[in-house]
Amino acid sequence: SQTIHQxxxxxxxxxxxxxxxxxxxxxxxxxxxxxxxxAAGRGLQLLFYSVGIGQISSEVPQNLSASxxxxxxxxxxxxxxxxxxxxxYLCAWSVxxxxxxxxxxxxxxxxx
Amino acid sequence: QQQVKQSPQSLIVQKGGIPIINxxxxxxxFDYFPWYQQFPGKGPALLIxxxxxxxxxxxxxxxxxxxxxxxxxxxxxMDSQPGDSATYFCxxxxxxxxxFQKLVFGTGTRLLVSP
Numbered sequence: 656s657q658t659i660h661q662x663x664x665x666x667x668x669x670x671x672x673x674x675x676x677x678x679x680x681x682x683x684x685x686x687x688x689x690x691x692x693x694a695a696g697r698g699l700q701l702l703f704y705s706v707g708i709g710q711i712s713s714e715v716p717q718n719l720s721a722s723x724x725x726x727x728x729x730x731x732x733x734x735x736x737x738x739x740x741x742x743x744y745l746c747a748w749s750v751x752x753x754x755x756x757x758x759x760x761x762x763x764x765x766x767x
Numbered sequence: 768q769q770q771v772k773q774s775p776q777s778l779i780v781q782k783g784g785i786p787i788i789n790x791x792x793x794x795x796x797f798d799y800f801p802w803y804q805q806f807p808g809k810g811p812a813l814l815i816x817x818x819x820x821x822x823x824x825x826x827x828x829x830x831x832x833x834x835x836x837x838x839x840x841x842x843x844x845m846d847s848q849p850g851d852s853a854t855y856f857c858x859x860x861x862x863x864x865x866x867f868q869k870l871v872f873g874t875g876t877r878l879l880v881s882p
Contacts, residue, residue, distance in 0.1 A: 687867055698856060698872040699811070706867055745810050754799040754860055754868050758810035 657682035659759040661746050667765045674719075674733040676762050678746030681727065688729040689747040689756065690721055699745065705729060706751070741766045769794060771859050773873025780847055781881050788842045788876045790857035795838070797859040799868070802831065802842050805854045805875075814855075815842070847880045854878070 658681045668674060680686055690702040701714045703721035711721050718737050722730045729746055746759040772791045780786045790800075801816035817824045817831040817840065824831045828845040844851055857873040 698874040699870075701869065704867065704869070749868055751867075752862070754862065755801070755813055755816065756868060756870055757813060758803075761808075761810045763808070 657748070657757070659746060659748055659757060661744075661759040661762050663762060664760065665763045665765075667767060668736050669767055670738055671735050674731070674736050674740070674764070676731040676744055676746075676764075678729040678731075678759055679727055680729075680748045683727070683748070683750065685726060685751065686748040687751060688723060689749075690729065690731050691745040691747065691758075693743040693745060693761075695742070703731070736766045738766050740764065769871050771857060771871050771873045773857050773876060775876060776874070777877040777879075779879045779881060782847065782849060784847050784880070786844050786847055786851075786878055786880070788855055788857070788878070789839065790841065790859075790873050791837075791839045792859050792871075793838065794859070794861070796861045797871075798862070799860045800831070800833065800840050801858050801860075801870070802829070803856045803858065803872075805856065811856060844878075847878075849880050849882050852878055852880050 660679050688705045691699045693699050705711050705723045718733055720732050744762045747756045749756045774789050778786050802814045803811035804814045805811040815826045815829045817833050819835050822833050830843040833840045854875045854877045856875045858870045860868045860870045
């Protein structure tokens, strides 16, 4: 069966510090991968998606970037965090040509 | 046109009641409508989904009703239990024949089922 991991689970970082969040998927090959952000009490905003290694599409211009160095690994990064980057970051995966997306457990980021 | 409007924002029902959450969309290209359940501090879990070629789908106590002409769909939870207390999100997607699915989410409904 497929599983998705995210780490760390929680993170507190000062403004201006770098960020690296990691997501890995097990049990499937060549998945579509997604990064979402969820602000407190709000819906999910798609940040980036990837259909293959090295292929990244950005949905919202911002202080963040994404990379996919391996087939089942998706990384969300920032060089300098802003207060507005605080939120709950969710990674998701889907099999190509199907519709179902499955979410990871999330990373709670607080920028102080 | 890419929005999915969800209501109500919050809902309180007694145990055994039938909460109903509604969503509306504008983009007629949407062809997949899932519902997600999210508990505090957890990632959303896919609950049930429907395609526009059917008007209703049931999975256990959860039912989606779909009205293509009105561009609306709703989630019904039969015999609701306190364990159903969570935030529910509707979403919509179109594959656009690209093999990539972009989900557009509603803003969520916080459901509380009282004992």
